[in-house]
Amino acid sequence: MPMPSGTGRVRVVVLGAHFGGLAVLHWLHRLVAKAVDVVVVAAKPYAVFKPDLVFSAYARPRFVGAARIDLSDVCRRLGVRLVVDYALAVEPDLRRVRLANRPPLPYDVLFLATGMDWAWELIPGLGPETGFLCEDYASRHVAARMAGWRGGRIALWAGPLVQGPASPPAPTACECPLVEWVLMAHGHLRSQGRRTATRFALVTPARALGEELGPRAQARVAAHLAGAGVQVVTGARVREVTADGVVFESADGRVRRMRPDLSVWMPPAAGSALARRSGLDDGWGWVPTDGHMRHVALPDLYAVGDINAVTVPKRGHTAMVQARVAVHHLARRLGRRVQAPPYRPSSLSLLHLGGGRALLDWTQGRQEVMWEGRGPHLLKRAFSWAYRRGGGGLPLMP
Amino acid sequence: MVPVALLAMVLAAGFVGAAATAVAAVYALRRLAHRWEDRLADVSGLGPVELVLAGEAVPVRDAVLTLQRAAHAVPAAVPMESPARDWLSQVRFDPATLCPPARPPRPAVRLEVQLGPGAVVPLRLAFPLLLSGMGWGVGVSDDVRQVLAEAGALTGVAVVSGEGPPLPVELETLPRWVWQWGRSSWQRTHASLPSAMIELQVGQASEGGTEVRKPARHLPRVVRRADARGELRIAAGLPLPLDVWVRRAREAGGGVPVAVKLPASQHLEEDLALATAAGVDVVVLDGAGAGTASSPAVLADHLAIPTPVAAARAHRWLTRRGLRQGVSLVVSGRVHGAADMAKLLALGADAVAVGTVALMALAHGQVADVLPGRAPTSLVLAKGADGPRRLDRDLAAERLANWLVATRDELALLCQSLGVGDVRDLGVRHLVAETPQAARVLGIAWYGGGAPSPPPAVPQIEALARDVLAAGRQARRAWARLAAAGASPPSSGAGT
Numbered sequence: 106m107p108m109p110s111g112t113g114r115v116r117v118v119v120l121g122a123h124f125g126g127l128a129v130l131h132w133l134h135r136l137v138a139k140a141v142d143v144v145v146v147a148a149k150p151y152a153v154f155k156p157d158l159v160f161s162a163y164a165r166p167r168f169v170g171a172a173r174i175d176l177s178d179v180c181r182r183l184g185v186r187l188v189v190d191y192a193l194a195v196e197p198d199l200r201r202v203r204l205a206n207r208p209p210l211p212y213d214v215l216f217l218a219t220g221m222d223w224a225w226e227l228i229p230g231l232g233p234e235t236g237f238l239c240e241d242y243a244s245r246h247v248a249a250r251m252a253g254w255r256g257g258r259i260a261l262w263a264g265p266l267v268q269g270p271a272s273p274p275a276p277t278a279c280e281c282p283l284v285e286w287v288l289m290a291h292g293h294l295r296s297q298g299r300r301t302a303t304r305f306a307l308v309t310p311a312r313a314l315g316e317e318l319g320p321r322a323q324a325r326v327a328a329h330l331a332g333a334g335v336q337v338v339t340g341a342r343v344r345e346v347t348a349d350g351v352v353f354e355s356a357d358g359r360v361r362r363m364r365p366d367l368s369v370w371m372p373p374a375a376g377s378a379l380a381r382r383s384g385l386d387d388g389w390g391w392v393p394t395d396g397h398m399r400h401v402a403l404p405d406l407y408a409v410g411d412i413n414a415v416t417v418p419k420r421g422h423t424a425m426v427q428a429r430v431a432v433h434h435l436a437r438r439l440g441r442r443v444q445a446p447p448y449r450p451s452s453l454s455l456l457h458l459g460g461g462r463a464l465l466d467w468t469q470g471r472q473e474v475m476w477e478g479r480g481p482h483l484l485k486r487a488f489s490w491a492y493r494r495g496g497g498g499l500p501l502m503p
Numbered sequence: 504m505v506p507v508a509l510l511a512m513v514l515a516a517g518f519v520g521a522a523a524t525a526v527a528a529v530y531a532l533r534r535l536a537h538r539w540e541d542r543l544a545d546v547s548g549l550g551p552v553e554l555v556l557a558g559e560a561v562p563v564r565d566a567v568l569t570l571q572r573a574a575h576a577v578p579a580a581v582p583m584e585s586p587a588r589d590w591l592s593q594v595r596f597d598p599a600t601l602c603p604p605a606r607p608p609r610p611a612v613r614l615e616v617q618l619g620p621g622a623v624v625p626l627r628l629a630f631p632l633l634l635s636g637m638g639w640g641v642g643v644s645d646d647v648r649q650v651l652a653e654a655g656a657l658t659g660v661a662v663v664s665g666e667g668p669p670l671p672v673e674l675e676t677l678p679r680w681v682w683q684w685g686r687s688s689w690q691r692t693h694a695s696l697p698s699a700m701i702e703l704q705v706g707q708a709s710e711g712g713t714e715v716r717k718p719a720r721h722l723p724r725v726v727r728r729a730d731a732r733g734e735l736r737i738a739a740g741l742p743l744p745l746d747v748w749v750r751r752a753r754e755a756g757g758g759v760p761v762a763v764k765l766p767a768s769q770h771l772e773e774d775l776a777l778a779t780a781a782g783v784d785v786v787v788l789d790g791a792g793a794g795t796a797s798s799p800a801v802l803a804d805h806l807a808i809p810t811p812v813a814a815a816r817a818h819r820w821l822t823r824r825g826l827r828q829g830v831s832l833v834v835s836g837r838v839h840g841a842a843d844m845a846k847l848l849a850l851g852a853d854a855v856a857v858g859t860v861a862l863m864a865l866a867h868g869q870v871a872d873v874l875p876g877r878a879p880t881s882l883v884l885a886k887g888a889d890g891p892r893r894l895d896r897d898l899a900a901e902r903l904a905n906w907l908v909a910t911r912d913e914l915a916l917l918c919q920s921l922g923v924g925d926v927r928d929l930g931v932r933h934l935v936a937e938t939p940q941a942a943r944v945l946g947i948a949w950y951g952g953g954a955p956s957p958p959p960a961v962p963q964i965e966a967l968a969r970d971v972l973a974a975g976r977q978a979r980r981a982w983a984r985l986a987a988a989g990a991s992p993p994s995s996g997a998g999t
């Protein structure tokens with residue numbers, strides 16, 4: 106790694122400041138603060154704690170304010186320079202990042218944590234206007250719709266995940282938020298005595314709902330959905346979204362049309378356009394890395410979180426684990442005596458079930474640990490609180 | 504006896520006192536009236552009455568602009584729209600009656616349109632509306648830009664950047680972000696941006712193509728840095744010959760449509776000839792009175808021809824030249840809602856752009872917080888961004904999204920009432936003029952008779968035929984249902 110002249114510190118640029126980017130910043134601060142100058146580039150001056158976006162099932166639209174984390178505050182605490190700008194491309198030959206509003210930003214080491222892209226164009230007629238859950242403004246809008254809800258049909262749609270052949274196969278990026286949303290909406294409407302006026306359907310391209318979970322958790326989720334009277338359609342391929350409804354092909358090959366009064370999407374997901382524009386991807390927009398999250402051809406470039414080709418399912422927890430692996434690896438390269446074991450795929454899911462209960466599921470290979478009840482609910486609440494207060498850092502980082 | 508006499512005396516005194524007071528009041532009123540009467544006739548001493556009379560002769564707008572000029576010795580400016588002849592209020596819709604009849608809500612009216620159909624990746628709009636260019640720091644605050652981006656994403660319309668820099672969050676949020684490549688000094692060196700359309704800004708109705716200088720105080724730091732002169736200069740004229748400019752934009756855009764924005768001029772046909780020869784995919788005409796953040800009023804109030812006239816003439820020219828299928832037409836300027844939109848679409852536009860009305864919609868619910876001390880525009884314009892009250896972004900984005908959804912649904916409702924199943928089929932046959940002048944200027948029928956309906960163009964005839972056939976099918980279905988009376992209606996929801 107070329108050392109810069111002048112300060113003698115390594116110039117580290119982190120692109121993206123959500124789960125992956127924030128965890129990288131905290132680990133850099135903990136392990137190599139004195140050896141690096143860190144700049145983080147984020148498209149907005151705040152991060153969003155996405156797991157809380159499922160509260161649009163019943164919360165007032167203003168709830169999104171509490172899910173936002175002020176980045177200037179976090180960066181001040183960590184001694185990091187925040188650049189609010191949009192990265193247009195990475196130029197690895199010149200070791201710099203091209204930005205929309207500023208001169209190019211040079212780096213010695215780059216962490217890519219800009220996540221995946223929503224692939225609206227995969228389904229004709231689909232767009233953010235169709236209703237979705239994954240950004241703060243979108244979830245706020247769903248909450249506004251729910252605030253005036255009088256009854257009708259609510260359909261939740263999981264879009265397909267477009268992967269390259271080198272990535273682990275997965276039908277969707279992450280279905281769990283839809284499960285959480287529908288169970289919480291069900292519980293809320295029931296507590297208000299208004300449940301019977303609403304019909305719920307959850308439509309997914311997966312052969313079984315929640316393939317990202319272990320088999321025990323999958324069975325529990327199916328039981329909860331059945332108990333809540335949610336119609337589950339698996340193996341569905343959405344062909345088109347029109348003003349007259351959503352046309353999809355079900356597993357048996359029948360073409361059906363559903364006319365929901367409210368649609369909530371986890372949109373189709375594809376690799377990153379930024380990675381593609383920069384020629385860093387595997388041909389599908391995902392960044393191929395080694396076990397230390399290091400680009401297969403560019404040793405000074407790490408990719409963590411959703412953008413990484415190996416990340417399946419796309420999870421905040423995984424992004425945090427990968428950030429740990431990557432920064433430990435860098436720390437070793439910079440001479441710190443730390444262990445730097447490679448990444449071992451695992452998946453941790455914590456699902457709100459409504460009614461003050463939640464389900465925790467951890468899987469690694471064939472192992473599965475599951476815990477359901479009030480405990481996981483309190484754990485998830487505590488995690489959310491600590492994460493937001495700590496600006497993406499926790500006393501004990503995963 | 505004594506108390507009775509006393510009481511009588513008190514009553515009498517009271518009566519006399521009241522009568523005297525009344526007489527005095529009447530006398531005083533009369534004196535006052537006489538004096539006012541005399542003063543009204545005396546031109547030298549009108550006092551406050553003078554204000555009323557002057558107000559009748561000199562509009563408040565002119566008076567305010569005069570005072571501004573007197574106070575600051577610089578060209579006067581008032582934000583938002585300027586007055587212009589309102590042709591649209593002289594136009595009504597011709598309702599569908601027997602053939603074709605009005606449409607039921609299902610199947611839904613098709614509102615989706617594409618701009619630049621000849622481009623590799625045309626710009627698809629969920630309904631024919633764009634939020635027009637109001638630049639970050641140049642016109643509006645960063646909060647407003649983010650609100651426009653969020654509401655645009657939530658409703659499927661495009662948002663134009665304006666002459667300011669791109670707010671980074673817009674690039675992340677908006678799949679339909681239109682980069683306006685303008686004439687400002689910082690933009691000449693600007694990198695190409697991922698956008699759904701590139702709009703080359705030759706001019707706008709409120710300024711023409713004149714050189715404009717904006718104080719740097721309210722500009723985002725990034726622009727101030729890029730343009731070290733302490734102010735933003737939006738140069739007169741084109742930065743490149745038009746054909747070269749279009750070619751560069753096409754290279755930068757990677758297949759998205761290239762548009763050119765022009766003030767709607769009396770010589771718009773010549774402009775169209777030059778623009779289409781240069782190969783643009785979309786022409787945006789900005790009509791008289793179009794809004795602005797701070798253009799000189801001497802320009803904003805007096806430049807350009809009205810939007811509906813521009814729409815009708817441009818459509819006619821493109822049709823006659825056989826270019827109508829390949830070149831899209833967008834118009835803007837004093838468009839306030841679905842009725843205006845539908846009229847302009849019927850006159851020939853493919854989509855319309857709105858600015859001022861969007862700012863009004865997004866500020867709803869927050870204006871009272873700044874009154875009476877500050878102007879409502881301080882909530883939205885760049886120069887108000889450092890004020891004490893910041894815009895509540897979440898509320899504003901929801902309000903604007905509401906307005907857009909309502910406008911979309913109103914547009915669909917209008918189409919239903921006209922028997923139109925696809926917004927692209929709106930045409931002049933759906934309009935009637937209230938005055939012979941409007942009929943003549945806009946080329947539509949006058950309900951008072953005299954001006955004959957213009958002959959429908961071939962595509963309109965085809966559309967009419969489609970409508971008639973559709974109406975026939977509907978009628979047959981209705982008969983079939985009647986015949987099978989008693990059968991239950993098809994269930995909604997999931998089904999084949």
Ligand SMILES: Cc1cc2nc3c(=O)[nH]c(=O)nc-3n(C[C@H](O)[C@H](O)[C@H](O)COP(=O)(O)OP(=O)(O)OC[C@H]3O[C@@H](n4cnc5c(N)ncnc54)[C@H](O)[C@@H]3O)c2cc1C
Pocket residue numbers: 120121122123124125126146147148149152155156157158159190191192193218219220221238239240279282379409410411412419420421422423424453454455675
């Ligand atoms: C509704 C919802 C609920 C979820 N719930 C859970 C949960 O309970 N548990 C869990 O583990 N996971 C959950 N997830 C998944 C989790 O949120 C993601 O896996 C996680 O956010 C990925 O983190 P990331 O840092 O890789 O990418 P992202 O979160 O996508 O962050 C990307 C960052 O990069 C920035 N950025 C992107 N492009 C650019 C650019 N060109 N220039 C500059 N900045 C850019 C963005 O602004 C953002 O800061 C949920 C996701 C959703 C949508």
